[in-house]
Amino acid sequence: MGDKYLKLSELNLEGQFLGFSGMKSGKAKYLQLAISSGNLHIKLPKKLRGILQCSLTVGEQIHICGVTKVNTHTGKMKIKAHQVTQLDICSNQEFSPPPQAKIMVCQKSGCVKRGGKGLLSELEKTLCDRGLLDKVKIEHTDCQKRCSSAPNCVLQLGKKKYKKLHPEAIASLLENHLT
Numbered sequence: 001m002g003d004k005y006l007k008l009s010e011l012n013l014e015g016q017f018l019g020f021s022g023m024k025s026g027k028a029k030y031l032q033l034a035i036s037s038g039n040l041h042i043k044l045p046k047k048l049r050g051i052l053q054c055s056l057t058v059g060e061q062i063h064i065c066g067v068t069k070v071n072t073h074t075g076k077m078k079i080k081a082h083q084v085t086q087l088d089i090c091s092n093q094e095f096s097p098p099p100q101a102k103i104m105v106c107q108k109s110g111c112v113k114r115g116g117k118g119l120l121s122e123l124e125k126t127l128c129d130r131g132l133l134d135k136v137k138i139e140h141t142d143c144q145k146r147c148s149s150a151p152n153c154v155l156q157l158g159k160k161k162y163k164k165l166h167p168e169a170i171a172s173l174l175e176n177h178l179t
Contacts, residue, residue, distance in 0.1 A: 011079070013040070013064045014087065017056050026121060028053055031081065033064065042066065043080040050138075052084060054128045061087040101174055106152040107140040116151035119167070123153070126167040132174050 015035040020028030022041075027049040030041045042064060044052065056062065066081040105111075105120050120138070127133040144152045146163075155162040155170050157177045165173070 009068055011064075011066055011068055013042075013066070013079075014061065015040075015064075017058060017060050017062050019058050020053065026124075031056075031064075031084070033062070040079060043078065044084075045081065048081070048084060050124055050128060051134045054131065054133050056084075056086070063087055101136045101177065102139060102156045103136055103170065104139045104141045104144070104154045104156065106142070106144045106150070108143045110143070110147045111151040114150040119151045119153060123167040123170065126171050127174070130171050130175065132171060132178070135178055136174060 013033060013035060015033040018032035018034050018039065020030065021032055022029030029044060029049070031044055031052065033040045033042055063085040064081045065083040065085075066079055068077055068079050070077045103123065105116065105123070107116060107120075120140075124133065124138065127136060144154065146152050149164060152163075153165065153170075155165055155173060157173065162170075162173060
């Protein structure tokens with residue numbers, strides 16, 4: 001019995017970013033990295049997928065901290081990233097900045113049926129287009145007890161909360177708040 005995967009070790013890799021793979025619902029699940037011994041597919045945690053898609057360009061050097069696991073049945077090794085850092089001559093940009101704002105999107109069935117998934121993807125796209133996705137934390141919530149106005153989304157900037165906003169309005173408020 002036991003686990004299918006056996007954790008091997010923590011790892012640090014540096015290499016050239018080749019692109020993304022495993023696109024699912026508009027987000028890449030894997031990052032491709034070229035290192036001296038070959039190319040690797042590295043799984044990305046959900047919290048970094050949107051941020052990295054907006055920030056990384058093919059060909060740049062990156063540093064990855066993660067963990068390796070091996071499938072005890074097949075012997076195949078998997079790598080999962082915890083942190084991705086852009087290597088640059090001028091400065092290092094780490095892709096896990098502390099969010100200054102929070103957007104809570106209801107993902108219960110009532111809101112999802114009334115456009116919650118579409119709202120979430122439109123929101124992520126709008127924020128990515130304006131370069132704000134890394135400055136805000138998007139949280140999937142349970143029922144917000146406002147089902148009659150579904151789909152529900154709340155923007156929290158400091159102690160202020162804004163409800164019933166369109167993604168463009170959210171992006172405008174974030175730009176004003178963060179600049």
